[in-house]
Amino acid sequence: MALTSRSPVLSTEFRLILLLSRLVLDDAQASAAWKLCNEVNDWEAVRHTAMDRFILPVVYRHLRHLEPSSLPAEQLVLIKHQVMALYRHDLNVIANLAEIHEQLLLPLQVPYVTFKGPSLAVCYYDEPAMRFSRDIDILVPRERMAELLARALAAGYTPLVPQDLGNDPVSLAFVARYQKVITLLSPRDIVIEFHSQIDNIGTVYDTRALIARAEPARVGSAEVSVLPTDELFVYICWHHTKHFWSHLHWLVDLDAIQRHPSFDRQKAYACAERHGLTATVEVCVKMAELLGSPEFEPHDNQDERLNALLKFSLEAMQGDVLFEHHLASKKATPDYAFHWQTDRRHRLSWKLLGWLRRFRPSYAEYRVRPLPSGWQWLYCFLRPLLACRRRLINHDAD
Template sequence: MTTNASPIANDRVLQLLIMLSRIELSDEQKEQALSLCRDVTDWAGVALRARQNLILPLVYRHLRQLQPAGLEARELEQMRIAVMTIQQRSMLVMSAQQAVLKDLIEPLGIPAMFFKGPSLAMRYYDEPAIRISRDIDVLVPHNAMVRLLETALQLGYVPYDPQPLQADPSSLAFLARTQKVITLISPLGVGIEFHQRIVRYASVYDTEDLLTRRDALQLDPLSYPVMPTDELFVYICLHHTKHFWSHLHWLVDLDAIQRHPDFCLESVRRCAERHDLVATVEASLELYRAMSQPCPWEYEPISAQGRELLTSSLAAMAGGSRSSTRCRRRWPHRISPLPGRPPLPICCAGSCSAGCASSAPATWITTTGHCLPTGSGCIAPFGPCANFSGVTHCFATPSHHDPRALP
């Protein structure tokens, strides 16, 4: 990958933020960070971009320790004040999570599980408050959703999505059947997302099976049900790859979990194999290694998936969430298919990486990015997608739509 091909090669601020997106810096990374700091002319701009990437508390911690020559005490103090405001909000989110546990999950005896957000910060970060958490994600079994919603509404939780929400049991039962994620606002003003699946497709993660494997995060006197480390690591690789790692706090998550004593790479790889997500996890690990280098765009991952993920993630990081959306539309085939099986065909509903502009399901994209006409024989034994709905992309396997082709 050449320097000219990278969207961040001339963006010294973004290079600095990427370098600081880890819990600890090696001596070499500290030297590289200080070198990048010498080119900074607008520290307020650095703070703004760090905040947009949800890593300002961590960036402030690193800069306070590095003490770059060009960073004035007044500018560092302004960062500190902004960080205090952010951390107050993060502490409020953690309090809201505690309330969900004490007021809903424990009294109702629901085998629920927290994932992402504050539970991730509390378990894997040396300072949980440096991870910005904006809401709370809870996995709930389908048969407990109505009871949970009834109780939450009685305790003053307010419907957010969908809105309005009828509180009678029959309406809640219908909602539980038709909407897989239901969001309420807690009495503390924090969004709580109650999930019946952690991904849209049950073929990747089975809720009941996952809930039987939940761990306990013991923070006396409370015990929080959380995802096992190997499951969480595989899940965040899938989730963050879907969004092309466009927010830098996701890189910090990857770093923090790998530093934790509970992390075992062999267990993670076995877990990835169970979910048919080996290529996704390996590409994410290659991305992590690339982002640890002074010039990530010059890193050469081993796999084709790693190269594609690095290229598209750098573009998404440079352009933010809009760029991430463009990448998803351009490369809807990002995650490779199952080992030993043909590429998963994808209906093309927009421009693909090979230049196809068809909006009809008569064109297919393989995982190598080639557009093929339906019936060409290259995608046997799959047939044309019968469930094309006009969305950006859809997937077809012999029995169901499959997200393992989804970024």
């Protein structure tokens, strides 16, 4: 189903937050931001929106430099206290990443790459704690997942998804085989997502190839494996477009990476071409430049692709989770928001493989009827029976 929308209305408060969504302001941006500060009627809304969109530390940094007279002192104090709490959280996440490397991955010699979140903050932000990270994402080969999970559970990590994951070889082998993301909670109370692939059907990214391209980066006392700059830049353009850029710290990420000495635009576009993501990267770069313009207005552009991305992203940036889910239901495929990002071959692949995914068993079904590894192919036939059983149980409960 094609996405259609109208140009969203932007409040003064949101315009200010949008303009502050970058690591550094040039003179023109700083001047425009200072003028917008004097037009703000609701600083409480500025603070809440910046917090909800994971950008409060960056906003606080800019406001301290701008020193707008219209900003009430009590609001600045509230922002400062919230930012200090976020700093403590983000430093905890960064420390946890180093521990995962040293306590889990290194002893097992598991090849991996960590992406987004704390590794991005450490590599591209001058103050890493400024970049809010909800969780830690780590990509590992599927065949090494079970032993990694076993070591993590033995070390005090607790399962979140699936919540009732058992620490036995058959259960761990099952989730490693059939579930592409397993989520644990660390002893530091940080959410850890272990991925065996980072797209839905494996047609966009190859896990082995990504891990093979990993580079070392210093995180605390550890030297963790991260994506090269060009690969990370292309990935975040693709991934955040899937979510319509709903979190504003993603715009800061884009700015921070492009400012970094390791960023090479030609290498980034060459990487995008390898993944078939050239159009996605081109339009994301244009959108970021437009949103950073002091004269930005959400008018239609000649580039219809840019027009579509801008409209839906601006709505998602101001919407809630339910609105984002509404948009997600209208995407071209789960891996692409718009038809112009992909081709007919990928869409046909998704229709076929997406249909086959219906036969993939869930861990909940495994727990109801555990089967040894050699017999788990039977779940393809048991799934309909187990689904009927669940419906009957729910019907009796009603």
